[in-house]
Amino acid sequence: MSHRTQSSKLINYGLHAINSQVAPLVNLSYEAQLSKKQSIIKSILAVVGKKLASVNSELKLRPDGLPCELEEIRAAPLITGYRNKDEFSIWPGDDGKTPLVGFLSNSLSKSTTHCIEPDLSISTKDSHKKLAKKFQEYIQSVSPLGICTYFDKPTGNWRRLIVRSNQENQLMATCVLHPKILTPNELKIEKSRLLDFFKPVADELSLSSLYFQACPKERCSSVIAPFQLLLGNETICETLLGYKFHVSPDSFFQVNTSGTEVLYNSLFEKLKIDKDTVVIDLNCEIGTAIIPIASRVKKIYGIDPSLSTIDRAYRNAQENGISNCQFFQGYILDVLPELFKKLISEKNVVVITKPKRGGLKNSILNLLREFEPVKQIAYLSSKPDSINAISNFVYLSKAFRPADNVLGGHFNPITAIPVDLFPQTNHQELIFIFEPFEPDIRTDS
Structure with a gap:
């Protein structure tokens, strides 16, 4: 198989894999979807x-x-790029090792769950994809913390990235990890790393709010795990009607x-x-x-x-x-x-x-x-x-x-x-x- 054929196969697989999760009707015309x-x-x-x-x-x-x-x-x-909120998982890619930020899917080569980047997602805004890619860079190259694949293991913390935006394309990001055995000082250091990484590129990413949440459960309310504002505004303002x-x-x-x-x-x-x-x-x-x-x-x-x-x-x-x-x-x-x-x-x-x-x-x-x-x-x-x-x-x-x-x-x-x-x-x-x-x-x- 040529490199081009293999690459095309992977792209087609990626398109199918990601849209089967977030856009299963993508192969139907919009009129057929409505019908x-x-x-x-x-x-x-x-x-x-x-x-x-x-x-x-x-x-x-x-x-x-x-x-x-x-x-x-x-x-x-709008029928594409319409989502004002995306929840990206942080999970190993198809190789089982490299941490990616995206959507979960079944593996191409084996019957395991892996993460696939959101580049090909038809309903996700480009600005959300860009921010997810930047956070992936942070996870891979800056943060010493691993991925939280199991709650009962003492190591591995990062879990998800939640991105919201308004029609003016101002973005709010919430970085969620499981604190596990991290000390308050270690959490403080990680928040400083996040701030140092994103502050210089906030304008480039249209990032108006950066939040951090240390959530010890599958989902946490703000009462259990407060949302901690690291950068920017407390809210984003959306206009509706x-x-x-x-x-x-x-x-x-x-x-x-x-x-x-x-x-x-x-x-x-x-x-x-x-x-x-x-x-x-x-x-x-x-x-x-x-x-x-x-x-x-x-x-x-x-x-x-x-x-x-x-x-x-x-x-x-x-x-x-x-x-x-x-x-x-x-x-x-x-x-x-x-x-x-x-x-x-x-x-x-x-x-x-x-x-x-x-x-x-x-x-x-x-x-x-x-x-x-x-x-x-x-x-x-x-x-x-x-x-x-x-x-x-x-x-x-x-x-x-x-x-x-x-x-x-x-x-x-x-x-x-x-x-x-x-x-x-x-x-x-x-x-x-x-x-x-x-x-x-x-x-x-």
Whole structure:
């Protein structure tokens, strides 16, 4: 085999290996990707329809077997280089020795996991690739610390590099290691090495924030392992629908900014809101889903279990001149009953929920079903095919059944809108709109 043929084979393998992890639909045209995702959502809704028919005889399915109207999937404005966040693993390459910064894949020559550099990743920004390459240089040539391949071994520390960016291409990097037996002084020395290495090239890399985290677990919150700012600004500022949001290392922000604008515009089109409406976001994060509509409603409320996230939401509201807001730190079940007592005289309460993959507990759904002022629920799911999401969809529409602890009035599914937030992948976001049951709310058309 010639060197050129072997090189071409390796490039083709690398392209396949990396995109099979981060962009499995790369070989389909974008139109074909959208068609596939539309079909997936239709199948999910058909399953929901069958389940609903068995638990609520008052709900009438459409002739196509769906429980509600399914709109055409909304396309993403950007389909390549769209990710504003990448998590790069630090792991040996195909030779089993050389530390690389990139994505994990199966080995070309043996059945082991290895790291492949992100150069060929279609969804990763070039600026992220450049920073990953620079950090790889640091790992290979400067840092004396090895790779953390096993938690139970005393040596080997480096684990991952997390890169975030905004539309102005300002970058935030978080370098994560497992401290293991490193002393506080050794950690201090390593942080100094990082700073000395990246400070001279920060402008070249558009690196506006450099963080360090010593995380002794698979994942660590900022409470367990604080994010330590080594260089630059505390946050990067992203603009979404004309509003500014400051994003910190532990902030949740959708990975596709322009796609999120499509998502929220599609959501806002369906919300029945006016100056007498109160909007509650059960999973408010840093306020991205409610701050943009604050000026159109009476008041917005947000709930999140993280104190730092709530603090960031308040700061973002202040940054955008929003005063008709209140954010609560706590769990939904602890906050919502007291909030509902406060809102008992309201006529139009709209609830937005973006639950994690575990979905919402039935006790939370019962609270929504029992609170008469709730006139609309917008359920956003990035995993609409999960058992938990489907169970939530069905539970909201179940008939009142106190013997089974299904309380309050049920909701009708009104509209489903898929949004392609993740081009080149099998994933998408679904907006599912529910409203209180009214006879004949839908026709058979």
